[in-house]
Amino acid sequence: MNHPFNIIPSLSAIAIAYTQSNLIADEVLPRVPVYTENFNHLKYKLEDAFAAPDTRVGRKSAPNQVSWGSELQAAMVEDHALDAPVPNADVDAYNLAKQAGTGYVAQADPLSRATKLVMQTVQNRREKRAADLVFNPASYGANNKETLTSNFWDDYANSDPLVQIDEYLDSMVMRPTVVVFGRRVFSKLSRHPKVCKAIFGNNTDAGKVSMQALASELGMEKICVGDAWINTAAPGQPATLVRVWGNHAAFLVRNKEADTQFGVTFGYTAQFGDQVAGTIQDADIGMRGGQRVRAGESVKELVTANDLGFFVQNAINPAP
Structure with a gap:
């Protein structure tokens, strides 16, 4: 079968290796491999997890059986890809410079640069999907969410965030291991006088606590702070940049050993195969044609x- 999309290993290697330091989706929803595009995964219910059946066993009888309540659900990975046009003139100029050794810069390879640009945009969109899922009240149990209408964490006179957070965590059936903050939330929380006093001591209620210090105070393995922006304007319109991770917080149980068939965790990302990249010939790019990098x-x-x-x-406070 003739496939117009030619996967190129060197470009795929760039796609796999490409990361952005300010994206947190892979930390919040770790990647888990699946081996078919359609797959089954366990959806956990905790009703049975804390049962206390009789554990006594007679000399010749079988022990009672217990299982963690779960149900098998079907799911399917989604393909996410973009194209970037590269004129053949750019590729030819690069190859000539490489052969001549004049003006040759390895990083200026137009196909490699296009691959990085595309993966940057694909990963930006993944960050948005992760934020929309994690910062969505519908993703949580009925007793596992609260919308603040007062005592906001940037109301330094009236709020006590550490007390509020302790109440949230104490209500959970399992202690969370990671917390996700939107950037503005972390910035405000890290300067809260009561947070500073709790961490710095000596009645010091000013300054800014570090991410590591706050994680230790909260008993978390990691704090993930969402820094990413996304442009919500229509194509061709002036940019309208908004934070991908909004003015919210999420406390999550993250089990990196969990997969689709074993282990409980708040969530993860099922991934089929590796990231791929390649080219498609396109005669309509420029006068000499070109390649679309996908x-x-x-x-x-x-x-x-x-x-x-x-x-x-x-x-x-969500008010401007």
């Missing part, structure tokens, strides 16, 4: 245990 991945972001997270909507 890069993408097949993934599906999932919440697998709604009760293993707690969501705080409008942790800081």
Whole structure:
């Protein structure tokens, strides 16, 4: 079969290796491999997890059986890819410079640069999908979310965030291991006088606490701060940049050993195969034709245990 999309290993290697330091989707919803595009995964219910059946066993009888409540659900990865046009004139100029050794810069390879540009945009969109899932009240159990209408964490006179957070965490059936903050939420929280006093001591209620210090105070393995922006304007219109991760917070149980068939965790990203990149010949690019560089991945972001997270909507005042 003739496939117009020619996967190129060197470009795929760039696509696999490409990362952006300010994106947190892979930390919040770790990638889990699946081996078919359609797959089954366990969706956990915690009703049976804390049962206390009789554990006594007679000399010749079988022990009672217990299982963690779950149901098998079907899912399917989604393909996410974009194209970037590269004129043949640019490729030819690069190859000539490489052969002549004049003006040759390895990083200026137009196909490699196009691959990085495409993967940057694909990953930006993944960040948006992850944020829309994690910062969504519907992703949490009925008792595992709160929308603040007062005592916002940037109301330094009236709020006590550490007390509020302790109450949230104490209500959960499992202690969370990671917390996700929108950037503005973390910035406000890290300067809260009561947070500073709790961490710095000596009645010091000013300054800014570090991410590591706050994680230790909250008993978390990691704090993930969403820094990414996204342009919501229509193509051709002036940019309208908004934070991908809004003014919210989420406390999650993250089990990196969990996969589609074993282990409980708030959520993960099912991934089929590696990121791929390649080219498609396109005679309509420029006078001499060109190549469309295509890069993408097949993934599906999932919440697998709604009760293993707690969501705080409008942790800081949403009013401008």
